[in-house]
Amino acid sequence: MKIASGFFRFLLILRRFWGTALASQLEYQLNMLIELLAMLANLAGSLFLLSLFYRQGISLGGWSWSAAQVVLAAYTLLNGLTATLLQPNLSRIVTHVQQGSLDFVLLKPIDSQFWLSLRTISPAGFPEIATGLVWMFYAAHQAGAPLRVAAIAITLLLLASGALILYSLWFVLATTTIWFVKTWNATEVLRAALVAGRYPINAYPPALRTLFTLVLPVAFLTTVPAEALLGRLDWPWALASLGAASGCLALSRCFWLYAIRFYTSASS
Amino acid sequence: MAIVSARGLSKSYWVADKQPGFAGTMRHFLRRRSKELAAVRQVSFSIEPGEVVGFLGPNGAGKTTTLKMLTGLIHPTAGSLQVAGHLPSRRQRAFLESITLVMGQKQQLIWDLPPLDSLRVNAAIYGIDDYEARRRIAELAEMLELEDELTRPVRKLSLGQRMKAELLAALLHRPQLLFLDEPTLGLDVNAQARVRAFLADYNRRTGATVLLTSHYMADITALCDRVLLIHEGRLFYDGRLELLSERLAPWRQVRVELASPQPAAAFANFGEIESLEGSELRLLIPRQQLTASVSRLLAEHQVVDLEVSDPPIEELIGRLFRQGSLEEPGP
Numbered sequence: 001m002k003i004a005s006g007f008f009r010f011l012l013i014l015r016r017f018w019g020t021a022l023a024s025q026l027e028y029q030l031n032m033l034i035e036l037l038a039m040l041a042n043l044a045g046s047l048f049l050l051s052l053f054y055r056q057g058i059s060l061g062g063w064s065w066s067a068a069q070v071v072l073a074a075y076t077l078l079n080g081l082t083a084t085l086l087q088p089n090l091s092r093i094v095t096h097v098q099q100g101s102l103d104f105v106l107l108k109p110i111d112s113q114f115w116l117s118l119r120t121i122s123p124a125g126f127p128e129i130a131t132g133l134v135w136m137f138y139a140a141h142q143a144g145a146p147l148r149v150a151a152i153a154i155t156l157l158l159l160a161s162g163a164l165i166l167y168s169l170w171f172v173l174a175t176t177t178i179w180f181v182k183t184w185n186a187t188e189v190l191r192a193a194l195v196a197g198r199y200p201i202n203a204y205p206p207a208l209r210t211l212f213t214l215v216l217p218v219a220f221l222t223t224v225p226a227e228a229l230l231g232r233l234d235w236p237w238a239l240a241s242l243g244a245a246s247g248c249l250a251l252s253r254c255f256w257l258y259a260i261r262f263y264t265s266a267s268s
Numbered sequence: 269m270a271i272v273s274a275r276g277l278s279k280s281y282w283v284a285d286k287q288p289g290f291a292g293t294m295r296h297f298l299r300r301r302s303k304e305l306a307a308v309r310q311v312s313f314s315i316e317p318g319e320v321v322g323f324l325g326p327n328g329a330g331k332t333t334t335l336k337m338l339t340g341l342i343h344p345t346a347g348s349l350q351v352a353g354h355l356p357s358r359r360q361r362a363f364l365e366s367i368t369l370v371m372g373q374k375q376q377l378i379w380d381l382p383p384l385d386s387l388r389v390n391a392a393i394y395g396i397d398d399y400e401a402r403r404r405i406a407e408l409a410e411m412l413e414l415e416d417e418l419t420r421p422v423r424k425l426s427l428g429q430r431m432k433a434e435l436l437a438a439l440l441h442r443p444q445l446l447f448l449d450e451p452t453l454g455l456d457v458n459a460q461a462r463v464r465a466f467l468a469d470y471n472r473r474t475g476a477t478v479l480l481t482s483h484y485m486a487d488i489t490a491l492c493d494r495v496l497l498i499h500e501g502r503l504f505y506d507g508r509l510e511l512l513s514e515r516l517a518p519w520r521q522v523r524v525e526l527a528s529p530q531p532a533a534a535f536a537n538f539g540e541i542e543s544l545e546g547s548e549l550r551l552l553i554p555r556q557q558l559t560a561s562v563s564r565l566l567a568e569h570q571v572v573d574l575e576v577s578d579p580p581i582e583e584l585i586g587r588l589f590r591q592g593s594l595e596e597p598g599p
Contacts, residue, residue, distance in 0.1 A: 009392075009395060012392050013389075013392045013393055015392075016388055016389045016392040017389065019385075020378055020381055020385045020386070020388075020389055023380075023381055023385065024378060024379075024380040024381055027380045027381075027421075028380075099374070100374055101374055101376070103336075103341055103369065103371070103374065104374070104376040106340075106341055106359065107339060107340075107341070107364060107367070107368075107369055108364065108390075108393050108394075109361040109364040109365050109393065109394065110393050261343055261357075263341070263342065264281060264342060265336050265341050265342055
């Protein structure tokens, strides 16, 4: 009962958070239009690049053209999620620390990590999320995957797991601003690493493959969910993804609680 | 039961120690050097519910640091602290619901939207239902004389209107303890007076405890019966505002107009002669000798006019902060 009422409270808060965030952005129509156009150009660019590989007859780690598209679609979906939630929220942490407005967040009777992670939403990534989803299923169908309900459910779960991994690592990097104040470059590195998720992980040389699995878990972001949808995923990979997500999330949580003890609040 | 109780509260920071110029920058980049800076040292005080307490001190005295420890934003280096029955740094829900912090330099209202939108977000966070939120907003808006400002984007509001809206946002959850850090900063005289009147009214109506820092002595004299004076991180004075002036100036100024010019030597044993020009004499007389000295003066000399004055508290504190030292000032 208590959990349910707590959950509804969070939903209401989220509704207010996102309602005001969208209303704020609608104040600047032109800016929104430009963001949308940039997103579409980006999407066209990556599709073109991928098609070049296959036109030249280069196979990416043994993936067919349709199967590779599932990975690219998963990347598009994740990139949309990044533009919608991760980027707008997590990049603000730096500003909050620099300007001391983190004070207001910490003084509210609400989980500060929840606030910092979900305070705002940007519609700029919506089209990518929608395109990514539709494209993923279409490409998987083209690749001859049977698309059973169980496979779809596991794919969505693994996508969520991948998103959580990305979120947690990003959040940890953003949290280090409490000590270093400027860590923007570090999060840029993470974003650049995500770009590696455009292509199936098998397309990379073994050294990079290890790096993208163990150090920067790029494999879990796109390749693992794509394999699940294509119906050829090994269970250990799925479990590893879920394990990595839980671990990273727990890490981000502990790290945040540790870090705010060192917050000095920008002086006024 | 005190609502705020601080014992031996201390906070020190490690701050970068960097020499100017390119060489200094390079050295700093390669080898960071930092030194410990004590912002607050061994501060003890307690505040009873319903009190309005002014927190005085020059820039960098440690006022804001203390306020941030009281609100749980920063962790004390040493000392014990209890606020509204809680340990602030644990930032428990019940504690956060019972306090509020208003900062003149920082704002929580959403810049591009009308204050009402921010208020609805706050209502959701504090779990106040729509009906109750509307009722409270109407009540506070009336006290603050805010009307259609609530439906105008914050960026279009004047500084005074914005501050009033900030106060509304900070008080929506009916905190019993208000921490105000320079709430009238940058406001014009009228707006300052309105904010002050509101705070006095709010304290009377709700019995909320208020702890206020301000650079404007007028805020302190109008609102606070009690002041805490902090300097270089130490608590220098804790008590009634009137008594502070006695402590800062244990003497009074006596201006005397004599019937005819007299030599200075004639007044040497009345007090310290501040000036003597012709028949105009200014004396500084210790408070406890004032009555005796003045009656002797009237008996022994031909006095045309006499005026006893207390130096204004603003001036005393201003002088104190300019001097930057807190040795017992006196004649």
